[in-house]
Amino acid sequence: MSSNKMPNIMAFIAISFAIFSAGSCSSQVPLVMWSSEGYRLPLVASPAAGHIISNVQLMAYLNSVLESAPQNVILFLQDKLSKDDFTMYGGVFGNKQDSAFPNLESALQTSSSLVLPGVSWLGARAFPALLQEKLGISPLSIDVDTLEHLQLNASSTTLLVIHLPYSSGAFLSCKEVLRNNDEIIGKVLTIMKTQGVPYTAFYTGLMPSRVIAEPSLIGHTSMRRTLLQSVVNVVEPLMFNNTEGPCIMLWAQNITVSFNDQEWTDLGPLTFGPGAPVNTTASSCSQNVSRLVLDYGTFKTNNPFRLIFNMSQRRYPVSARNWFTLDTVELEFNSSKVTFNGSRGVYAPSEYSFHCQNVNNFQKPLLVPRTVNDTKWRILFTDFQIQGFNINKTTNFSYASDCASFFTPGIWMGLVTSLLMLLILTFGLHMIMQLRSMDRFDDPKGPSISVPQSE
Template sequence: MAEWALLSLLFLVGLFPAAPSQQVPVLLWSSESSVWNSQPSIHSGHIATDTELQRYLGPALTKGPRNLLLFFQDKLSIEDFTAFAGVYGNKQDSAFPNLQSIVESSPSSLVLPSVDWYAANMLPTYLKERLGVSPLHVDQSTLMELKLNETVPSLLVVRLPYGSSSGLLAAKDVLRANDQAIGQVLSTLKSEGVPYTALLTALRPSRVIKEASLAVGNLGRQLLATAQPTPSYPPVAFNSSRNTPCILFWATNVSVTVDDVQVDLTDQTFTASNLDLTGSLCNDINSVLAITYKEAVKGNPLTLRFFLNRRFYPVSARFWFTLSQVEIIYSGNTATFLAPQVNAPSNYSFHCQYISSWPTFGSVLVSNTSKNSPASKWQLHIAEFQIQGFNVTGMAFSYASDCAGFFSPGIWMGLITTLLFVFILTYGLHMVMSLKTMDRFDDPKGPSIAVPQTE
């Protein structure tokens, strides 16, 4: 009953907050009972990573039915459920009447309202490795011709379109058609008495949320400032020997000043299709991200290198990583910058609004180049800097340790002004409460004062 109640709440308008633009929902249900004995602890703003999604899928793959059915929609967001599920979950007005009935009546079910889109896209590959079978793309007609066996694992994939029109009515019609397709496929399995576990998710979200998001690059504190649009490109990722990301780097601006020439390297860093990461490495102790630009300055190559170290600190009883130094290599010369303020727990990422050697931005990068070197006047400026070199899981950053202090100048100004007004108000109340009336008056019935008159 607990699973049914949670699934019912999903379709109530406004239950879950608007998911960020890079997350998709994942719905799971099974014909077998006790596949998921407990629901995950879901709180507002939490985004399930690929590791968490694999952990949730574990019970279904180990003790669930051997037939796995994956409904893959082109686009889907949690807002589609809240917008088209009908008023107060009314199935007659809903675009998902079959899905609601099937999920609510399933012996086991699980709802993940916000899952990283990268993790959802990797589901066919992950399930193929776990089940040891290749995915088979089917529809209702081909499904009726298949003879499924309870002992032989199978991975069936059903693709569902979202619709090319941006209109809400067109989107609702397509979602209703997809819901009918889901109902027909599951009715076929039910008529044949085949046990199954089903998943519904999407390749990408259907809507882009205009609100502030927890997506990559939008983790900085912007008090008393106008927020700028956040670029949507993915972070730079260096893969380990296992072909999985082990270093992530993201920024909104990367600029260098070499030989009095300022060059913006942002597009070459994040939108180039053939980024050269030769010289990068990662292990449990050291990580190096080396980015080489072939024709960065005056047609000559330039290399940026970020050195990260991981150490155990007995005082805090945990591992921390530091950005020990950053290097600019150009024309045989090297400019070295120290970054003593860039540090965070090793299972976190690090974010800062500016990592720069320019004095106007706080000089977080401190030059460590000899004054006699031609590279002593080189500068490096990175805006909305975020990096993670250890404990990387997929293409999503871990929780970010921000360089911004909790009490910004704006907060201090507000606190001081508030305290001043409180002091004035307290002093005024004290003065008013200290006022006392006179307790003695002259007697008006007494003799009047006689003033003699002289002629």
């Protein structure tokens, strides 16, 4: 993975751990995995916020990752680890000296990585057994000195387990312990690089830790929650300007394409950030029509490759306002063109931008292939946001109209349960109101009520 991808990945890691940091640390541990330089982990859907990954789900992640990743596996197994260890002791605003994880950050910066913020700690304790079952070999527990004298074979499968302590006392604080463990990680990765052995690394804990804020950290907790964000540089959205100023803005964490289910290729580093080689000079915009052309030149081969976003703006009398739609997304490669219709799923009020976490043409598609031949191509936008009209001069997106529906499954479950309880309450009140008292009673001081009987 190129270094240009890292700001997006590190921002995702920071946001992921910040979301999960509000939860309890007592039942889950984080899991960070990455590969050596030149190897790419497969695209795996990230878990929903608040979801704790079980053993079965963790095994599914391992199956996906280890299919294409190097089979020399290094497991850094710390006695205790929680996401708060990262949010409390990670770098702050680019200050790498202030971080307890400089080597881990550097490894993530130069490699393909995957972060699971919440893994069941019982599943984490069984993680070495899961790796052993997947790889079919016994784990080898070693230290750094032993690894220096161990000659590894790049073509064979190995499972190395390196135990890292986690304890703080009168002489070492939690941050110093984590920094020492990070130095061990750095030495191991240096040895692997020196020997030229590709690897897949995992970093997790046997059980959660309870992080107690040190006095010097009080008041900086909100800043520390940026996790490994010490190397994050804010990447600006792609912007096309005409003679009157900015008129089209685009942002995506990843722009990945694939043909005939072959290897996915990420165009994000070629699109965003300073020095990105994409060419947008063929783009155009007017009051009602905008066209953003991303020309990547010769893409992998000597054939030109382009992505084209066609947007339009029109007034709808029913809503009494203007709306913009992403009419089509066109993919031009080797003199052939593939077209995806997006007007049914990608739309927003003209003064807003459109945002969606996942825009694709194959799973709950917002982009619909126009012909059967177009289905050979797969395109995926992650954390996608676009605006083609009414852009302010501040170079920021307008308020985003999100594709996520308001009535989520959880909200529907709550509404149905509330309605059922309301019906039960209404029925109970109705039954109580139908109760009637007797209109005649026996008087113990008077004569008893006699009921004449006829023979």
